Amino acid sequence: MDEQQLTRRKTASDRVITVLGATGQQGGSVATALLEAGWRVRAVVRDPSSSRARRLEAAGIETATGDLGDPASLRSAFTGAHGVFSVQPSSGQAGSEVTDDDEVAYGISVADTARDAGVEHLVYSSAIAAGPTSTGIAHFDTKSRIEEHIEGLDICSTIVRPASFMEILLLPGMGLAGGRFSFLMDNEQPMQFIAVRDIGAIVGQIFSTPNEFAHRTLDIAGDALTGHQLAQHFSVALGRPIDYQRMNPSVLQRGDVLSRLAAAVDDGRLAGHVDLTELRQRFPFLLRFGDWLASRDAGSIATAGRPVMGDVELR
Ligand SMILES: NC(=O)c1ccc[n+]([C@@H]2O[C@H](COP(=O)([O-])OP(=O)(O)OC[C@H]3O[C@@H](n4cnc5c(N)ncnc54)[C@H](OP(=O)(O)O)[C@@H]3O)[C@@H](O)[C@H]2O)c1
Structure with a gap:
């Protein structure tokens, strides 16, 4: 490890990033990338006794029992955190446990709670089709509503919109x-x-260089x-x-x-419609x-x- 990496590791390791969905695909990739970059990672898990939660702990990730539908548990998981990574389970899919309104309420609750807890950087993972114009597809339009709420909040935030x-x-x-x-x-x-692994790697860089990414929305592929x-x-x-x-x-x-x-x-x-050449210049690992x-x-x-x-x- 060179001196620059050592300095980054020391700086990051003093600070906590709370990660939602860490037992799932995106949150898991974000937690792994943050850990690798030297951050302290706190994962919000619904069931700390689940094998996936225990695997996180074995990897050196702190777990905090919580639920997106329980703002008090989010408050506790965000206390003292420098950053929060927000992702919600998708609404409207076959077998989905959440309604469209649930997804929106969860995304807004995470953002509001992060702002109230004094979190310095919120990174929200949306989807590539989200944006100001309605798509008529519920699980994209839910994300547009969450994005709009975050953009109106007094918090440093970055929105990533992963491709499929x-x-x-x-x-x-x-x-x-x-x-x-x-x-x-x-x-x-x-x-x-996009490979799920790369969502984590990009989010890791966003937390490490907040000035570059504050108040930006990035389509990623x-x-x-x-x-x-x-x-x-x-x-x-x-x-x-x-x-x-x-x-x-x-x-x-x-x-x-x-x-x-x-x-x-x-x-x-x-x-x-991502400019892949330009994005790869910034994130060569894609x-x-x-x-x-x-x-x-x-x-x-x-x-x-x-x-x-x-x-x-x-x-
Ligand atoms: N598939 C694609 O191509 C694609 C592309 C762009 C965006 N997206 C979006 O990605 C999102 C899903 O991300 P993903 O694939 O990483 O999810 P995932 O693998 O399905 O994982 C969902 C995570 O959310 C957690 N969770 C579910 N309900 C919760 C609750 N009430 N409170 C706290 N945690 C809860 C789960 O924890 P447990 O272990 O407790 O279940 C799990 O960690 C969706 O919004 C989807 O629309 C998908």
């Missing part, structure tokens, strides 16, 4: 088992993605891929030819959330999809190649 996660491309049910991958974009239409390019990557990873075909038009014309997501890819809001896929264990790629009932609908 690379991880969702390995969820079973996209047709890989049958040799044909199906997703939201057209064969030749680029859509941007690591790669842009057409359907055809995705199929090429999967062909290499699986060692057999994979074709790409956009999800069946009858599925995309049903008027449900899937068809609205595809429309948001078509009009660019969900496809993403993973491209091929490198990310190569870093996956064979088991998770094999799982994505297994047939599930949803396959029939996607093709």
Whole structure:
């Protein structure tokens, strides 16, 4: 460790960042990156006896029992913290435990409580399609409402808007088992993605250089891929030819959330419009999809190649 790293580690290690959702994808990646950068990390967990909470503790992360629906528990978890990373579980998904109003109330409650507790820097993770114009897709419009509230608060804040996660491309049910991958974009239409690991790495840098990022909103992505390019990557990873075909038009014309997501890819809001060259200059570690896929264990790629009932609908 060189002198500069040692100084940064010493400075950061005196200060606490409280992380929401640390047992999940984004919060877990943020907690890992902050720990690596030498911050003291406090994770808000609903069940401290869960295996995921215990794994955080084993890694050197303090846990504070709390719930997004319980402002008193947030107050206690934010006391003395320099920063807070805010992420909420998504509303409106199949099997989601939260309503749209819950997601908004949670995001606002975190921001208000952080401001009242004297937190110096709030970083909120939104989504790439959020913004001033309604998307008509509930789990993006919830985030626009939270962003608007944060922007009106008297607190130093940064909003990151991640593109779709690379991880969702390995969820079973996209047709890989049958040799044909199906997703939201057209064969030749680029859509941007980010590796969850990189969300943590970017948020870590934001907390370390607050002056650069105060009161800014950053769309973040690591790669842009057409359907055809995705199929090429999967062909290499699986060692057999994979074709790409956009999800069946009858599925995309049903008027449900899937068809609205595809429309948001078509009009660019969900496809993403990050200048990847510029972003990579600031964050050179950003993973491209091929490198990310190569870093996956064979088991998770094999799982994505297994047939599930949803396959029939996607093709
Ligand atoms: N998937 C994508 O491509 C994508 C792209 C951009 C943005 N997003 C957004 O990302 C967000 C989800 O992030 P993620 O994938 O990191 O989440 P995740 O992996 O599903 O984890 C959710 C986390 O929230 C915690 N949690 C749930 N309810 C809670 C409550 N009432 N109080 C305190 N903690 C609670 C969970 O803790 P427990 O261990 O207690 O369950 C878990 O740590 C959503 O808002 C989604 O819209 C997703």
